Amino acid sequence: MKFDKKIYTLILSLCLSWLFMAPRLLGQPVPGKDENITFLVTFGKLGETSWGDDDFYQVWFFAIPRDFTQQFYIRIFDPDTGGEHDEIQGEFNTRSLFSVYGGQGVDPDRNEDSKGLHNGLNYKGGNLLASRVFGGEPRYDNKYFTFGPFNPAAGDFNSKWGYIFKIVCEGISGDDGNLYRYYLSRDPENNIPIEGANAFTYEYTFRMWNDFKSVAHIYPYIDTGVIYIRLRDFDWDNDGHILVVSRYKQGIDAPISNEDDWAESRIAIEPPEVGSSLDFQFHKRQGELVKNNNVVVTLENQRGDALQFFSSPIGGVPVYQASIVVRKVKPK
Amino acid sequence: MPQIPGIFRSMLKKNLYIIIFFLTLSPVMVSAQQPSVYQVTRMSFSSGPYSEISPVMVNDGVIFCSDRRTTGIRSRTTFEDKRLYNIFIIERRDTSDWRKPVEIKSERSFLFNNGPLCLAPDGRTVYFTSEVETGKVTKKKNFVNHSGIFITDLSGTTLSSMRPFQYNNTQYEVGHPSVSSDGKYLFFASDMPGGQGGSDLYYCEWINGQWSTPVNLGPKVNSSASENYPFMHPSGRLYFSSNRPGGKGRLDVYYTMLTMGSWDTPSLLPEPINSPSDDFAFVADDNLQTGYFSSNRGSSDDIYNFASTIIRKSSCETLVPNNYCYEFLEENAVKWDTLPFRYEWKFGDGDRGIGATVEHCYMGPGQYLIQLDVVNLITKEVMYNEKTYNLLVTDVEQPYISCPDQGAVGQRMRFSADSTNLPGWNIDRYYWNFGDETIAIGKEVDKTYLRPGTYNIQLIVSTVPEPGGVVREACVCKNIIIIR
DSSP, rough: HHHHHHHHHHHHHHHHHHHHHHHHHTTTEOTTTTTTOOOOEEEEETTTTSSSOOSSEEEEEEETTTTTSEEEEEESSOOOSSSSSSSSSSSSOOEEEEEEETTTTTTTTTTTTGGGTTSSSSOOOOOEEEEEEOOGGGGTTTSSSEEEEEEEEEEEEEEETEEEEEEEEEEESSSEEEEEEEEEEESSSSSOTTTTTTTEEEEEEEESSSSSOOEEEEEEBBBBTTOEEEEEEEEEETTTTEEEEEEEOSOOOEEOOOOOOOEEEEEEOOOTTTHHHHHHHHHHHHOSOSSSSSHHHHHEEEOOBBOESSSSOOSSSOOOOEEEEEEEEOOO | OOOHHHHHHHHHHHHHHHHHHHHHHHHHHHHHHSSSSSSEEEETTTOOSOOEEEEEEEETTTEEEEEOOOSOOOOOOOOOOOOOOEEEEEEEESSBBBBBEEEBBBBTTSSSOOOEEEEOTTTSSSEEEEOOSSSGGGGGOOOOOOEEEEEEEEEETEEEEEEOTTTOTSSSSSEEEETTTTEEEEEEOOOOOSSSSSSSEEEEEETTTTEOEEEEEEEOOOOOOOSEEEEOOOEHHHHHEEEOSSSSSSSEEEEEETTTTTOOOEOOOOTTTTTOOOOOEEEEEETEEEEEEEESSSSSSSSEEEEESOOOOOOEEOOOOOOEEEEEEEEEEESSOSSSSSEEHHHHHSSSSSEEEEEEEEESEEEEEEEEEEEEEEOEEEEEEEEEEEEOOOOBBOOOOOOOOOETTTTTEEETTTOOBOOOOOEEEEEEEOOSSOOSSSSSEHHHHHHHHEEEEEEEEEEOOOTTTOOOOOEEEEEEEEEE
């Protein structure tokens, strides 16, 4: 009896410690855990934009805090195109190039091209630290590939965000959709987070959920001087609603695009929202389920400067705070 | 008799039979009176054989008119052997005694009648009554000189820079000026053509640096008898004297008030201010607690002081009706024209409302829990109690007058202070001033008005003495209209 009790207590303790440890074990995932997005998507360059990728590449930045001096790794989950997760067009024939950059030319604050917003410009700025082409490789299907180790000092130093590294995924051939995720980790074999690190992009191409109830989120950061934002979304297939939420906005219903189409909306920013994150919520259309919907989102301020989406929202996930005002009125 | 020149005096003579008739009625009327709310005292500076009339209250004294002699050598008189009136000022020596009157001199002193008068709000401009003609013609024995108003500057005890009022006329009387406390209106008496009969009250408005054409106060104030000695009190009450029928006898003091553009039916001041004799030239302080008037109830025209036992506050807050109506709004939601949300309010009293902005009126004071549920119209999710708010609905902290806004003459009306909301006050007394020189004490009282008009009711509450002997007091007022 006593033995049973000890076993029971041990199992309970292990469960509890796993529960507490679980978020840490996830590392710095991209998409982030608060984003509730299944996969990033990049199509082979022979794909059609109506399938949900406007430019067939995707650029992400990792920011390593300045006080972190150990080596780290960038892990890619399911980097190949084939097998599980990926979107087949006919038969799998796509090759994707993943490249990691560091050094001068990476920091998007100093190199506008590095943001990767404009096709044909030099979004590969910086020193190439590592790269690899993935085709249909069962070895990496539903598994990890790890880049690194990297030394933080090999990044491009930004006084605000720390050492910046860039990873670019290009669909260099074929027409299938490569669905993948990134993890920033201190360990080559496990996902162990770097405290204070983050990841961001200026153009987010991702896969929407294949169910009605799941809501995806992305979290743009509203920097100093922003008066309004211009939200642009691509190839939404009229699949539901984008609600813009902040502590002061319960949910502005932003217009969404249709097939192979851009939609744009302008949303005023209130002064208290500056220096915090917004929550763009992507609600699926109810009724007939739109499956395998890949979409693109970008954001600009009133001057046309691109704003960042952070995988881990700066300042935390914004939660709307209702505010009741009561005042006396004359009886009617 | 007061100084009532020419036609004024003849009007009084014509109405003598009316006065005699009412004098015969007076014992009956007096017996019906309640104990008087005024105490009157003849002023010690009123001389025996001479007349003192038309007091004007100044900082620490009284300006008045008198035909008293100022020198033992010569006594100035008119052709009718009436002594001339001149202007004097007397200051208080202390609370019970007065100094010697000092004459306020002008170029007209001892040549013409001077007074009655009034002081403009600036305290130095004097409007006074005198005679219009000053040339040789005035020396003819049968010449009838009419009174007019003159404007002059008072400096010490000297009047200078005299200029005539533009509506003086050699054909009729103009006199007895009274300037309103805001300086915008000049009231006066005149028997100019076009009046209601006898002497009437008129006013001019100060527009673009001059007095406008005189306007007759109309038949509600002016009668076929004579009205004169107007005094515009800062409260808006216009006091005047009239020898119309229905008074206590001869000249009596009445008051009226402008309500929504028309003058109320004048009310007669009670005894002992009014008497079977001539009672006139009433003036009072801002609180209507004390003042002066003239009367010939003694051997000659004298100035009397009155002190009211009625409490009437000069500063009294207008009653704020209790209001239990509120607007509720979701502050962030109202900034946007369309949001995919529905806002459902529970007001805490069983009622509900829908919208980013809603209004609701509660039945009365209380503590109410406001709950806001929000329905996401996209996800159909209901966020219950998205926000709550504790609303404390209270009555306004004030004494409270509960009574009808309107009543009729002769109707018994209930006045209640039950809804008074003064937390922490141990109220000892509820004092009602009904605005018609009557009072009552009690939390709930009844009152019957005898005359139509608009009455300003004051409710004054006071506490039992608190530690240190402090008695707290609060006053609210409310107008009610009494119709015939």
